[in-house]
Amino acid sequence: MNQPGNTPRTGGQASAGLRALVVDDEPPLVKLVSSYLEREGFQVASAADGERAVELAREFDPDVIVLDLMLPGIDGIEACRRIRSFSNAYIVMLTARVEEIDRIVGLSTGADDYITKPFSPGELMARVRAMLRRPRTTRDHASPVRHVGDLEIDPGAREVRRSGEPIELTKIEFDLLDVLSAEPRVVFAREQLLERVWGADWFGDDHVVDVHIANLRAKLGDDPRAPRYVRTIRGVGYRIGDRT
Amino acid sequence: MNQPGNTPRTGGQASAGLRALVVDDEPPLVKLVSSYLEREGFQVASAADGERAVELAREFDPDVIVLDLMLPGIDGIEACRRIRSFSNAYIVMLTARVEEIDRIVGLSTGADDYITKPFSPGELMARVRAMLRRPRTTRDHASPVRHVGDLEIDPGAREVRRSGEPIELTKIEFDLLDVLSAEPRVVFAREQLLERVWGADWFGDDHVVDVHIANLRAKLGDDPRAPRYVRTIRGVGYRIGDRT
DNA sequence: GGGTGCCTTGACGAAATCTTGACCCCAGTC
DNA sequence: GACTGGGGTCAAGATTTCGTCAAGGCACCC
Numbered sequence: 001m002n003q004p005g006n007t008p009r010t011g012g013q014a015s016a017g018l019r020a021l022v023v024d025d026e027p028p029l030v031k032l033v034s035s036y037l038e039r040e041g042f043q044v045a046s047a048a049d050g051e052r053a054v055e056l057a058r059e060f061d062p063d064v065i066v067l068d069l070m071l072p073g074i075d076g077i078e079a080c081r082r083i084r085s086f087s088n089a090y091i092v093m094l095t096a097r098v099e100e101i102d103r104i105v106g107l108s109t110g111a112d113d114y115i116t117k118p119f120s121p122g123e124l125m126a127r128v129r130a131m132l133r134r135p136r137t138t139r140d141h142a143s144p145v146r147h148v149g150d151l152e153i154d155p156g157a158r159e160v161r162r163s164g165e166p167i168e169l170t171k172i173e174f175d176l177l178d179v180l181s182a183e184p185r186v187v188f189a190r191e192q193l194l195e196r197v198w199g200a201d202w203f204g205d206d207h208v209v210d211v212h213i214a215n216l217r218a219k220l221g222d223d224p225r226a227p228r229y230v231r232t233i234r235g236v237g238y239r240i241g242d243r244t
Numbered sequence: 245m246n247q248p249g250n251t252p253r254t255g256g257q258a259s260a261g262l263r264a265l266v267v268d269d270e271p272p273l274v275k276l277v278s279s280y281l282e283r284e285g286f287q288v289a290s291a292a293d294g295e296r297a298v299e300l301a302r303e304f305d306p307d308v309i310v311l312d313l314m315l316p317g318i319d320g321i322e323a324c325r326r327i328r329s330f331s332n333a334y335i336v337m338l339t340a341r342v343e344e345i346d347r348i349v350g351l352s353t354g355a356d357d358y359i360t361k362p363f364s365p366g367e368l369m370a371r372v373r374a375m376l377r378r379p380r381t382t383r384d385h386a387s388p389v390r391h392v393g394d395l396e397i398d399p400g401a402r403e404v405r406r407s408g409e410p411i412e413l414t415k416i417e418f419d420l421l422d423v424l425s426a427e428p429r430v431v432f433a434r435e436q437l438l439e440r441v442w443g444a445d446w447f448g449d450d451h452v453v454d455v456h457i458a459n460l461r462a463k464l465g466d467d468p469r470a471p472r473y474v475r476t477i478r479g480v481g482y483r484i485g486d487r488t
Numbered sequence: 489g490g491g492t493g494c495c496t497t498g499a500c501g502a503a504a505t506c507t508t509g510a511c512c513c514c515a516g517t518c
Numbered sequence: 519g520a521c522t523g524g525g526g527t528c529a530a531g532a533t534t535t536c537g538t539c540a541a542g543g544c545a546c547c548c
Contacts, residue, residue, distance in 0.1 A: 098370040105374045114374075116367065123360065170494060185401040207536095208496060214537060224537065233402055234504070234535070235415035241401070414505060451525095452507060458526060468526065469514095478515075478524070 018132075021062035022046040023053040023079070024094065025072055033066055036121040037128075050074035057083040064128055067111075068094045069104070077109050084110030085156065090131040092124070099200035106179050106196040108144065108155035146181050148240055149228055151220065153181050162220065172197060173216045176209075177240075180230065184241030187233050213238060262376075262388070265306035266290040267297040267323070268338065269316055277310055280365040284372075294318035301327040308372055311355075312338045321353050328354030334375040336368070390425050392484055393472055395464070397425050406464065416441060417460045420453075421484075424474065428485030431477050457482060 020042040024030050027048070034044045045060045047053040050073040057065060065083065069076035080091055093104050093114040104114050113127050146153040152161040155178055160167045169177065175197040180188060188196075190206040198204075213230060216222075222229045231239050264286040268274050271292070278288045289304045291297040294317040301309060309327065313320035324335055337358040344360075357371050390397040396405040402418055404411045413421065419441040424432060432440075434450040442448075457474060460466075466473045474484055 098364075098367045101370050101374045120360075172495075185398075185403075187400065187402050205497075207498090210536065211496080211538090217537095232536070233415075236402065239401065416506075448507075449509095451509090454525060455507080455527085458528095461526095476525070 017041070017043075018064065019043045019045070019060060019062040020064040020066065020128075021053070021056055021060060021089075022066045023048070023050075023071065023076075024066075024068040025049065025070070032121055033124065036125055037064075037066075040125060040128075048072070050076070050079040053079045054082045057087050057089065061087070062089050064131070065089045065091045066094065066124065066128075067091055069100055070096060077103065077107060080109045080111055081158070090128075092127055092131070094119075097200050099195060103196050103199060106182065107175055108178055108182065110156070146184075148181055148184065151229060153177060155182075160220075167219055169216065169219060172212050173219065176212055176216055177230075180238060180240040185239065186241075187237050187239045189237040192237070209238075262308065263287045263289070263304060263306040264308040264310065264372075265297070265300055265304055265333075266310045267292070267294075267315065267320075268310075268312040269293065269314070270312075276365060277368065280369055281308075281310075281372075284369060292316070294320070294323040297323045298326045301331050301333065305331070306333050308375070309333045309335045310338065310368070310372075311335055313344055314340065324353045324355055334372070336371060336375070338363075392425055392428065395425075395473060397421060399426075404464075411463055413460065413463060416456050417463065420456055420460055421474075424482065424484040429483060430485075431481050431483040433481040436481070453482075 018041070020037045022030050022033050022037065022044060023046065024033070025048050030046045030048070034046055037044050042064070045056055045062065047056050050071045053065075053067065053071070054074075056062075065087075067076050067080055067083075071079065074082075076093060080093065083089070083091065090113075091111045093109070093111045094117055095101060095104065095114060096117045098116050101114055101116070104111050112131055115124055115127060144155050146155070150163045152159075152164075154160070158174055160169055160174070160177065176193060179193060179196045190209045193209050194202055194204075194206065198208075214224070217224060217227065217230055220229050224232065229240055233239055262285070264278075264281045266274050266277050266281070266288060267290065268277075269292050274290045274292070278290060281288050286308070289300055289306065291300050292315075294315045297309075297311065297315070298318075300306075309331075311320050311324055311327075315323065318326075320337060324337065327333070327335065334357075335355045337353070337355045338361055339358060340361045356375055359368060359371060388398070388400055390399070394407045396403075396408075398404070399422055402413075404413055404418065404421065420437060423437060423440045434453045437453050438446055438448075438450065442452075458468070461468060461471065461474055464473050468476065474482055477483055
């Protein structure tokens with residue numbers, strides 16, 4: 001059902017029969033976005049929190065997911081990860097703060113695009129169309145396993161192994177390792193790690209980073225005096241990667 | 245907390261040595277964006293029309309291009325296409341109207357991101373950083389590693405090697421070397437070094453610089469009488485770089 | 489309601505690093 | 519050839535930074 005005037009030429013046709021899932025805790029926004037998507041020919045479902053989002057992603061099996069970063073329950077990043085573990089949908093993340101983009105990109109969330117609030121529905125639609133136009137092959141989550149020495153990091157499965165032996169990490173520990181290992185050899189300041197792992201709106205002491213790094217090291221069997229994985233750059237931050 | 249002003253800016257490190265091209269026909273906007281990019285460590289060039297943009301993209305070989313859609317001469321879309329035909333740069337398009345996004349994404353222009361005017365420079369920077377960080381596009385831009393004689397300086401990893409052999413430097417030592425090597429052959433007064441390395445709010449004796457330079461030289465294996473790397477300009481300051 | 493796991497905070501000690509001051513040397517100058 | 523100021527060197531004390539530990543709190547699960 002193409003609306004004359006409002007709907008750009010390409011849209012209606014291309015998205016006919018596709019399903020979209022909108023996740024946000026603000027009903028008006030959900031409604032607005034949904035109506036735009038419907039006008040494009042999408043069949044739309046919506047959720048207001050993270051748990052429901054993951055559920056619906058599974059049951060409804062959408063082709064496109066518009067996902068807010070800030071959600072009650074499990075947050076957008078975690079929801080995105082979980083959904084990505086079973087779904088192949090295109091995911092657009094909504095963020096209220098520009099700085100959060102770093103987080104989405106830095107952590108391996110699996111999002112395909114992001115857009116900052118406030119945004120115009122037209123822009124969002126343009127992004128969605130652009131994504132759909134992108135060949136699926138762009139989805140190169142194929143072999144994302146990283147190696148650091150005898151360490152094996154699988155961001156998709158959120159698993160770490162040391163010489164084959166699985167190591168159990170907490171969320172924060174894994175995220176730290178994730179961010180650090182995504183760019184080996186690059187030094188991350190504590191502030192950067194806070195921003196990436198904790199989020200831009202964190203207000204607290206840098207010191208938490210040290211503690212979690214210590215715990216991470218302990219689990220990895222890493223000696224701070226002679227670290228094989230996570231090394232300290234005094235006065236600056238931490239780094240992972242090849243031996244010096 | 246770290247010493248004020250001392251902490252490397254998140255962007256500064258990562259973008260050090262990278263080149264950016266800003267294209268817009270409004271000089272104030274060009275100036276604003278340029279200054280932000282420079283603050284992030286970019287070397288910046290600019291153009292006011294499409295032809296010049298394509299020219300500069302070729303000659304200047306930028307890593308990032310900020311490109312306005314509306315331009316005198318060939319417009320942004322066409323310029324983007326032409327540039328894309330030979331350049332590997334990240335391209336952000338600026339649009340005044342949201343609807344234009346459809347055009348950018350609809351036509352295969354090859355832009356990597358787009359942002360609508362008015363935008364905050366901070367948002368643009370976040371996008372640029374995010375683009376540079378995108379894992380899939382492993383850009384082969386000129387190595388961010390600097391060379392001074394047989395010295396190899398990697399600002400991102402904060403590593404220094406001399407003929408392949410890693411050299412351990414403290415924070416201040418590395419920062420000094422970083423500042424000096426960023427602009428080879430340029431003489432830095434002690435005060436300038438204090439400002440850049442220690443931060444603007446440092447109040448203390450210039451003499452610290454001497455001491456740290458001495459330590460740095462010692463670690464680099466440099467003889468003050470016949471320095472190969474850090475040379476003293478009596479009565480002025482220090483400098484690094486090629487013979488003369 | 490009790491337990492468990494995880495995160496945050498604060499305190500403390502050890503180690504690395506920085507700053508200061510004293511002293512010496514040398515180049516440039518008279 | 520002596521003088522002078524800038525710069526090099528050294529070492530000791532001051533400071534910062536990091537790693538560790540443990541207590542408290544919160545959320546979640548049974």
